[in-house]
Amino acid sequence: MKYIDLSFDSEPFTYKILIGKDLFNKKVFADSLKGNSVFIVSNETVAPLYLNQLKLALSDYSIFTYLLPDGEQYKSLDSWQELLNAMISVRLRRNDTIIALGGGVVGDMAGFAAACLNRGMSIIQVPTTLLSQVDSSVGGKTAVNHPLGKNLIGAFHQPSLVVTDIKTLGTLPEREFLAGISEIIKAAIISDSAFFEWLDENALHILEHDESALVTMIETSCRIKADIVAEDAKEKGIRAWLNLGHTFGHAIETCAGYGKLLHGEAVAIGICLAAKFSFGNSSLSKTDSERIVRLVQKFGLPTTIPEYLNADELTNAMRLDKKNTSESITLVLPEKVGKVMIDKSVSLSEINEFLTQAMD
Ligand SMILES: NC(=O)c1ccc[n+]([C@@H]2O[C@H](COP(=O)([O-])OP(=O)(O)OC[C@H]3O[C@@H](n4cnc5c(N)ncnc54)[C@H](O)[C@@H]3O)[C@@H](O)[C@H]2O)c1
Known part of the structure; x- marks a missing residue:
């Protein structure tokens, strides 16, 4: 088993991210559980696969479970309210622990409930999709969607432990597995060119789910995220x-309608667009721009905007993104593989022109 200690420059606590096989056992969870009860949040797809194993590992505690319906469309305030109703009806106390067993949707919903209930409760993330293992379970962002945009309502709330059992990837649909790779490619582009090359060289092993390649990939990707989050x-x-x-990516996901494109697929297209934009308007070389698009392609991920979307709609969705002002868009742009910069002053007309050309 590998582990990463996440300690923050500005926060007074640390937590562990455990990565390995057969981690659903008492010892793994014991130190992080304080009260008498645990409340497991999962969904109707993941629970039949892993809930019993997890319950067995937690058999010393009173266990409550709540299953969300499956799908990004249920990452809503309405479903979240029902989840809170269930937690309140069993009188969950502040020192009890919430456990999220599932992908990013379950993790974000349960995490946001943990941030709010009793003014903050402890949460253990048990991510079961590749995307949640390398991204959403680490770093403490929690949220639900609003019809006008993704993740508009949420809070920062760090977990007390992250338990990543790579065996759960064995039941994950291949399309979901590939979608998780886009966040890993993203991490490599941000700060680790050697990891980018490693991904390129090991693509076949990863696509064959070679266990050692999976652990290396998840650990490296989590470490990159952990280092960034620790500082900020x-x-x-x-x-x-x-x-x-x-x-x-968010604009593409919102305009396509929740559930049509997977989050990771929209991000894959977003990464390619950022690379192309940076090549045309900023400092990325043609070679690196092409390398990025090629790696995304190598993992069978989409690289271009679907034809059923249009540039005006996408520009408007980008304008509404919570990180942008009404006049300009903030873009993270690769400067080279392994280094990015933030451009806060890309105008809406520049974006619109770029998207129109990209869709030609
Ligand atoms: N909080 C953050 O920092 C952060 C970061 C990135 C993404 N996100 C959010 O995460 C969400 C996407 O997460 P996701 O890609 O994990 O999607 P998801 O949670 O919808 O899971 C994808 C699908 O896989 C199923 N599933 C999960 N684990 C499985 C397993 N082991 N075997 C079989 N099926 C399994 C789920 O039931 C679902 O149908 C989005 O809402 C996104 O906004 C949050």
Whole structure:
């Protein structure tokens, strides 16, 4: 088993991210559980696969479970309210622990409940998708969607432990597995050119789910995110690097309609657009721009905007993104593979022109 200690420059606590096989056992959870009860949040797809194993590991505690319906469309205030109702009805106390067993949707919903209930409760993240293992379970961002935009309502609330069992990837649909790779490619572009090359060289092993390649990939990717989050927990500076591909990606996801494109697929397209934009308007070389698009392609991820979307709609969605002002768009742009910069002054007309050309 590998582990990463996440300690913050500005926050008074640390937590562990455990990565390995067969981690659903008592010892792994014991130190992080304080009260008498645990409240497991999962969904109707993941629970039949892993809930019993997890319950067995927690058999010394009173266990409550709540299953969300499956899907990004349920990452809403309405579903979240029902989740809170369930937690309140069993009188969950502040020193009890919430456990999120599932992908990013379950993790974000349960995490936001933990941030708010009783003015903050402890949460253990048990991520079961590749995307949640390398991204959403680490760093403490929690949220629900609003019809006008993704993740508009949420809070920063760090977990007390992250337990990543790579065996859960064995049941994950291949399309979901690939979608998780986009966040890993993103991490490499942000700060680790050697990891970018490693991904390129090991693509076949990764696609075959070679266990050692999976552990290396997840650990390296989590470490990159952990290092950034440790320095900037509340996104006042460099944490914004992690939004590479997301300003375009969120707009694509919102305009396509929740559930049509996977989050990771929209991010993959967003990464390619950021690379192309940077090549045309900023400092990325043609070679690096092409390398980025090629790596995204190598993992079978989409690289271009779907034809059913249009540039005006996308520009408007980018304008509404919570990180942008009404006049200009903030973009994270690769300067080279392994280094990014933040451009806060890209005008709406520049974006619109670029998107129109990209869709020609
Ligand atoms: N909080 C953050 O920092 C952060 C970062 C990135 C993404 N996110 C959010 O995460 C969400 C996307 O997460 P996701 O990609 O994990 O999607 P998801 O949670 O919807 O899971 C994808 C699908 O896989 C199923 N599933 C999960 N684990 C499985 C397993 N082991 N075997 C079989 N099926 C399994 C789920 O039921 C679902 O149908 C988005 O809402 C996004 O906004 C949050």
